[in-house]
Amino acid sequence: MEEKNFVICDSEREYGIRFMERVQAHAEFYVQVRWLSSVEEAVEFLKRRRIYILLIGETFPVREREKIACDHCFVLVGEGGCNLADRETAVRKYQPAEDILQEILEKCLERQEASLFRLVSKERRIIGFYSPVQSTAQTRMALALGKEIARKKEVLYLNFQPYSGWYQEGENYRGLSELIYYIRQGDQRTGIRAGTICRHIDGMSVVLPMENGEDLKMVSWEEWEMLLGQICSESKFEVILLDLAECVQGLLPMLELCEEIYMQNASDEEEEERILQFQTNMRQMGKAHLLERIRFAEE
Incomplete structure (x- = not known):
């Protein structure tokens, strides 16, 4: 089974790297995780790979976010409101990374996205x-x-x-x-x-x-x-x-x-x-x- 790409697109490097590490810590998720700092990088990435989950900052305008094709789009929002496209789901940025990941996974489970997960071969x-x-x-x-x-x-x-x-x-x-x-x-x-x-x-x-x-x-x-x-x-x-x-x-x-x-x-x-x-x-x-x-x- 081909691994799916989970792309974090956010201009805050430290935030993006930390979140990427949290996703990678979950061995049961069948994804390749990448942090990209701009829409341009994401568009360039799309020329080579498909994006399954996109987690993108609200600092990028809707018209820019829509340039990035993906299966599931989640927008990191602050305390105020944010304009969202029909395909987008808002998640609060400043909460524990595990809580954000939980929201994303719940959405995928609701949609019966079993291929996001893999069996982890470990003795228990x-x-x-x-x-x-x-x-x-x-x-x-x-x-x-x-x-x-x-x-x-x-x-x-x-x-x-x-x-x-x-x-x-x-x-x-x-x-x-x-x-x-x-x-x-x-x-x-x-x-x-x-x-x-x-x-x-x-x-x-x-x-x-x-x-x-x-x-x-x-x-x-x-x-x-x-x-x-x-x-x-x-x-x-x-x-x-x-x-x-x-x-x-x-x-x-x-x-x-x-x-x-x-x-x-x-x-x-x-x-x-x-x-x-x-x-x-x-x-x-x-x-x-x-x-x-x-x-x-x-x-």
Whole structure:
């Protein structure tokens, strides 16, 4: 398949180079990225190559922008208004590059532009975090390990806690709820969408938890399985961290997916008894092999 050209046409060199680097960091996008400083350069480029996505500054007048033939045209706009041609879509220039890229990718996904993406051939590991003794220490442990792994690999962290404490009402909140919505709509590119709605914390990509704990409990194992399957088959992530809770449907099948399961050491006798009961139950259900994957850790 021929790679498609993503051209950034903007007179601000530093801005254009930084944005180009952000696009190149997404290995799952099947594009060649170029920064050009003027309409003249873009027109010259067109003599040799086709432009699939054009991201161009509003400083170039409409009549100049229309000289550049492309499949999809996005115009970087400031705070004020901007005249747009029928083919153009406005995106705010002064926002994080990841947010701009997210808007562009959403438009392409709406138009079923599957050829923009490629399968990334990478080995993937799923690491679970779970304990029959639930505490916030588990999340801290998951984030700490994710930060360490992210120094060398692409890491995705998924939080399945019903009351994570991360939700802030009123903000532009995009997370697991949105991904499950697309799964229920039969979307086949939800694994790619996961990479576009992430927040970046300590070098890793984080999909925000569900806003409502009761909604989390209503998600079926089959839906989780489809989501995780698409993330593993389509996204750029090499390591996927699952911060699991007791209320998640399909908890045991999720643990089956994990190469390693990190569990907090018991801090008192009562916690130790709960962990021992969990171990006994696993053996009774023929799941003793899961116990071999457990790595006990101090906070």
